[in-house]
Amino acid sequence: MSDKRRITLKDIARELGISVSTASRALNSYSGISADTIKLVKDYAEKHHYVPNSIAVNFRKNKTQTIGMIVPELVHPFFSAVISGAISRANAAGYRLLISQTDEKAKNEILACQSMIGGNVDGLLISIANETTNIDHIQEFLDEGKPVIQFDKFSELLDTPKVITDDFESAYSAVKHLIDQGYRKIAHINGLMAVQNSIDRFKGYKKALEDHGLEYREEWVPHCKSISEGEGLEFAKQLMNLPQRPDAIFCITDLVALGVMNYLKSAGIKVPEQVGVMGFSNWKISEVMCPSLSTVDQHGFKIGAKSAEILLNLLKENSQGNHETYKIETDLIIRESTLK
Amino acid sequence: MSDKRRITLKDIARELGISVSTASRALNSYSGISADTIKLVKDYAEKHHYVPNSIAVNFRKNKTQTIGMIVPELVHPFFSAVISGAISRANAAGYRLLISQTDEKAKNEILACQSMIGGNVDGLLISIANETTNIDHIQEFLDEGKPVIQFDKFSELLDTPKVITDDFESAYSAVKHLIDQGYRKIAHINGLMAVQNSIDRFKGYKKALEDHGLEYREEWVPHCKSISEGEGLEFAKQLMNLPQRPDAIFCITDLVALGVMNYLKSAGIKVPEQVGVMGFSNWKISEVMCPSLSTVDQHGFKIGAKSAEILLNLLKENSQGNHETYKIETDLIIRESTLK
């Protein structure tokens, strides 16, 4: 294996009988350098395949042209889409993307942040883990003067720009659609109320019920801990066995809706005739389910691209930005599961 | 924006009244340092959240503890799983992962490689784009003495270790299962024969037919260009309208199988009774389809983890490894679409 050392500025300077600073300035075409010298140095550099050692440059400038990105889960259609959007935007601007995942564990998030700080990323894109309450490890970036953008799942404790789904509006219009379809006893399988998305979707759900004079019952709003297919199935069973049985279920996620659909199928309950089902996220599975699942498209790619864009702008301005919240609009996707 | 500089070794040394070298040695637990000093320094470091500036370390050691990873597509259940496996393995070893995607375009792959080289990654994990024929941009890593691992889609022109699905065996056993179920006229919607995976799956398919004395017809093996749902639908239509109509279809991917199923459903052809359908990859959609789709689980996570592991070992040995091929075994997942 060749371990041929790369040629350095010093080598160039020595060979050409000039100083290192002159060589550096020539290569970067600074003003105040004679055209002759520039040509001399550039020709020599090219001929000998000089490649600047970017570690040294980074070290000196304390910049890496690298952005850190931390998500709870990578194998997840929504987050993959977000990452994809961020990579596209960042790469287009000549930035690299360092990616890590937390599996929703605070411990992993801390490790990831340390690793990112250690990697001297110029800025951070993060969607915080469900488990995270203390946010010192993220605050550290801000303390170092590095911009941070929170997307999707965020903490109010961090003063950073945020890019999020418009959960309230999305939930409202999803539930309104159920009402328009004639459903009257609408349940909502929600997430934990410690997570802002869950809170906002719940608020949208409740407001829609209120605005249309429909009954709200606490027993119709169970809370998932892990947002899993299994929980969807269990809660559907629970809801269907209530004395006051709902005639529609608005699920926090398509995966939960899948569990719900599976239970309803096994119990011989007809969707959408007897019970309407609405998901959230528009994963590919929602299109494939039988009956196909009505849901809300979250535009993950756009969320990622927008987050990266904001970060890149802050990097350019050398600022940490304001604390604005950018809400990315959603699309209601109507399919069979809610069309009575 | 506070710009309080991160605390450095020098700060620690000054505060504790020791020298920088002692502080460094204490933090790295060198032998020849008193336990007291080690404790003193480590406690101080922890208390003040000292994080070594890895650019400086990297600079010094000419290593970045960062691995580059390039995939064709990020929003893809298989590749997400591979990435996830690689991240887990790499992070556990204290390595960071720089990720880029090519959208199957050679041009993007070249850009991604340049960016990775500029980022001074220590090694590269890559699944090459369908479009890629010239591999100079990847060879460059090898020329610089950096190890490269190819996974899933590779080029024989590159002398590197490879981690791949055992496509031949997987295809063979998938087709054998169809035969065992009584299907006799088995079609195969394949990918482009320029891609090794397609070639191997085709070989496995053909060998299974031969071993069981079944007829092979070229018209039964159409080739997808983009491996899409739409192509699956089109080819299914084509196959079903052949005078010699197949009674089973082995698809290159679950997505293609979805298109096939949609066509069969629309044409009123019963699965699995009239036509059996087999996918490949075991995406979530295969479980959700109606009828559920038999398929082959590729263990993407394992492929990613194994690739990272091999790379990490080479990094440790400071070698570029042999040109061994590691085949990751698969699991045949039998569901409704092939159970006559």
Place this chain on the structure above:
DNA sequence: TTGAAAGCGGTACCAT
């Protein structure tokens, strides 16, 4: 066991 200092490869400031 500890300290001093060189040096990694650049950049940029201060002289000339």
Place this chain on the structure above:
DNA sequence: ATGGTACCGCTTTCAA
């Protein structure tokens, strides 16, 4: 227009 040099933060050799 060019050279000299300090310096970024850390590791490591040499001395004490």
